[in-house]
Amino acid sequence: MNDASLIEAAKKYRESAYAPYSNFKVGAAVLTKSGKVFGGCNVENASYPVGCCAERTAICKAVSEGERDLEAIAIVADTEGPCAPCGMCRQFIAEFGIPRILMANMKGVVKVVTPDELLPFSFSGKDL
Numbered sequence: 156m157n158d159a160s161l162i163e164a165a166k167k168y169r170e171s172a173y174a175p176y177s178n179f180k181v182g183a184a185v186l187t188k189s190g191k192v193f194g195g196c197n198v199e200n201a202s203y204p205v206g207c208c209a210e211r212t213a214i215c216k217a218v219s220e221g222e223r224d225l226e227a228i229a230i231v232a233d234t235e236g237p238c239a240p241c242g243m244c245r246q247f248i249a250e251f252g253i254p255r256i257l258m259a260n261m262k263g264v265v266k267v268v269t270p271d272e273l274l275p276f277s278f279s280g281k282d283l
């Protein structure tokens with residue numbers, strides 16, 4: 156699957172966003188090395204910190220289906236520039252070493268970065 160198709164998948168999952176509190180919809184799509192796609196959206200909660208970001212929803216879906224070898228993740232929101240993952244999601248992405256992170260917006264702006272660019276000097280299992 157190419158980058159444009161993965162971003163399109165993230166846009167489709169964004170439509171499922173449950174964001175009644177922020178009204179900020181985010182979609183994400185993870186591509187596995189085996190070629191499968193798992194999507195996710197943000198899922199908010201009346202107790203605000205309990206909500207889950209789109210990226211973590213998508214990664215949890217892949218991992219819970221037995222897919223840990225992840226090739227890329229696309230993130231899309233209606234932002235001015237490319238949608239950047241939050242700090243917690245950066246740590247989550249680093250855990251699985253997803254080599255390509257496609258940050259996009261609804262206007263077609265895309266920026267591709269590595270986990271180390273997103274979260275330099277990250278804490279990992281090697282530190283334990």
Ligand code: THU
Binds near residue numbers: 179199206208
């Ligand atoms: N959000 C994501 O889903 N991913 C991010 O990387 C940034 C923030 C969600 C969380 C919350 O539901 C809404 O966007 C506003 O912060």
